[in-house]
Amino acid sequence: MRDKLVEFKNVSFRYGEDEPWVLKNCSFEIYENEAIAIIGHNGSGKSTIAKLMNGLLFPQEGAIVINGRTVTQDSIWEIRKDVGMVFQNPDNQFVGTTVQDDVAFGMENRGIERGEMVKRIDDTLSAVGMQEYRLTEPHKLSGGQKQRVAIAGVLAIFPNVLILDEATAMLDPRGRTDIMKTITRVMAERSLSLITITHDLQEVVQAERVIVMNEGAIWDEAAPREIFEKKAELRQIGLDIPFVAALSDELQKAGVPINHEALNHRELLEELWTSHSSM
Amino acid sequence: MDITFKHVSYIYQRKTPFEHKAIDDLSFHIPTGTFTAIIGHTGSGKSTLIQHLNGLMRPSEGEVTIGDYRLTHDEKPNHMKALRNRVGVVFQYPEHQLFEETVKKDIAFGPENFQVPEKEIENRVRDITQEVGLSEELLERSPFDLSGGQMRRVAIAGVLATKPDVLVLDEPTAGLDPRGQRDMMDMFYDMHKRQGLTTILVTHSMEDAVKYADHVMILNNGTKYMEGKPEDVLTQREALHNVQLDVPEMVQFLNAFSDKFGTQIPFQRQSEADLAKEIRDVLKGARRNE
Numbered sequence: 001m002r003d004k005l006v007e008f009k010n011v012s013f014r015y016g017e018d019e020p021w022v023l024k025n026c027s028f029e030i031y032e033n034e035a036i037a038i039i040g041h042n043g044s045g046k047s048t049i050a051k052l053m054n055g056l057l058f059p060q061e062g063a064i065v066i067n068g069r070t071v072t073q074d075s076i077w078e079i080r081k082d083v084g085m086v087f088q089n090p091d092n093q094f095v096g097t098t099v100q101d102d103v104a105f106g107m108e109n110r111g112i113e114r115g116e117m118v119k120r121i122d123d124t125l126s127a128v129g130m131q132e133y134r135l136t137e138p139h140k141l142s143g144g145q146k147q148r149v150a151i152a153g154v155l156a157i158f159p160n161v162l163i164l165d166e167a168t169a170m171l172d173p174r175g176r177t178d179i180m181k182t183i184t185r186v187m188a189e190r191s192l193s194l195i196t197i198t199h200d201l202q203e204v205v206q207a208e209r210v211i212v213m214n215e216g217a218i219w220d221e222a223a224p225r226e227i228f229e230k231k232a233e234l235r236q237i238g239l240d241i242p243f244v245a246a247l248s249d250e251l252q253k254a255g256v257p258i259n260h261e262a263l264n265h266r267e268l269l270e271e272l273w274t275s276h277s278s279m
Numbered sequence: 280m281d282i283t284f285k286h287v288s289y290i291y292q293r294k295t296p297f298e299h300k301a302i303d304d305l306s307f308h309i310p311t312g313t314f315t316a317i318i319g320h321t322g323s324g325k326s327t328l329i330q331h332l333n334g335l336m337r338p339s340e341g342e343v344t345i346g347d348y349r350l351t352h353d354e355k356p357n358h359m360k361a362l363r364n365r366v367g368v369v370f371q372y373p374e375h376q377l378f379e380e381t382v383k384k385d386i387a388f389g390p391e392n393f394q395v396p397e398k399e400i401e402n403r404v405r406d407i408t409q410e411v412g413l414s415e416e417l418l419e420r421s422p423f424d425l426s427g428g429q430m431r432r433v434a435i436a437g438v439l440a441t442k443p444d445v446l447v448l449d450e451p452t453a454g455l456d457p458r459g460q461r462d463m464m465d466m467f468y469d470m471h472k473r474q475g476l477t478t479i480l481v482t483h484s485m486e487d488a489v490k491y492a493d494h495v496m497i498l499n500n501g502t503k504y505m506e507g508k509p510e511d512v513l514t515q516r517e518a519l520h521n522v523q524l525d526v527p528e529m530v531q532f533l534n535a536f537s538d539k540f541g542t543q544i545p546f547q548r549q550s551e552a553d554l555a556k557e558i559r560d561v562l563k564g565a566r567r568n569e
Contacts, residue, residue, distance in 0.1 A: 042459055170454075174523040250555035254555040
């Protein structure tokens, strides 16, 4: 049994007393080394969840527990050692004058000693494929390159939880795959729970569990396969379904029986093989 | 307005140790009224290219012509402002450029700069607000009180309010949810058709290129790697892999289908519904032949 790393207990949040609730009575748990995807339309409360997790915002109701510690004004500095976060726009998160300074920044704040810092800069920059840029000024990098550096900077502090808040949205598809591979590798090497807040359906399919947000509440929580069975409902709340799920749907309508929800090309081709033998 | 690049190069920090050629001997021609998708991995020169289209950058070498406007290293058009009035560029995260007190003022800022009469601006703001899917109630609100998706629409409305002939879109839907992405691309496409715009879309999405573009150009290392019709260019798996790009997902699936069933269904930018019917027919045919 894996340890519980993040727990939301009946959390509600709004920006002001006269404002509508952005998050309504949300409860969920995330375990050690688990990969979770949070999806939902813009304004469904996804990013609010992320900001509550590392104390950028505090809930009016309910409690959030990270690694056994309740998130409060007093605990946020400890919490932030556990929770690393990368946002969508890398321009808002650069502080260093060179790439390596920028990666070092988070570690300096945590008082990590120099030898270890140098090693981690090396390791994380090569993990994201940016080692040759270590002396480059961040503003000279392209959007995708900046985002890799931002991810390196967060990985270097060895967080227990990594939150990617649409962090791969500006990357090209190959860059996106590379980053996800890097993170998967890190997850295999050390304990790291991944929370991706994303519209990218490939990232969602790779998650162990998906939390679907709609209008501030948890709409569903299940494995990707079960989630994408609810095609019509997902579309109704403004979400897309992967190509394989959409094609399965159309195949059914065209009279080709699809008995098991397929998540990837291989599975759908197997389904077609089976149904073609019985057609 | 036709757009032509003739042997264009752009060199950053020339004659310094940091010299870097972002565009390298690039030539192409985009006819008026077409919808062109420019695709390339990060760092392929896309952003540098589009900054030439409204004269924010001038080529270090070669020549760019946009309609009657000509840009070279040594000369710029006398009427740079007029060029910018004709070419509207929606940069990445355009909402970061919002600055006015109200949505209405922000949308009106562009046309005011181009001395459009006040009455005409009023009309444009009203029409465009509707076109980009913003409710009229928002016009008097501060743009900074809006959601991310609404801010994006305000910023885009500001560009459209100058009534450009050429519309340049740099990843315009990044960060929007799937429905928001589709709505926004459909809006651009609709406008492209109705107003006869020349549209240039910089994108990472092979799916968008397939769906909207009639011409595709692949950039690599600042130079043209491939160009042509989407169905011709975007099906070349090996060539695309060589420049860190992938074919659209439907093409990947059709290839895998062919490997398993021995029948190649051609990629014709068909819808998923049409593809499903083709697959059904292939499966039935295969059954009959056994």
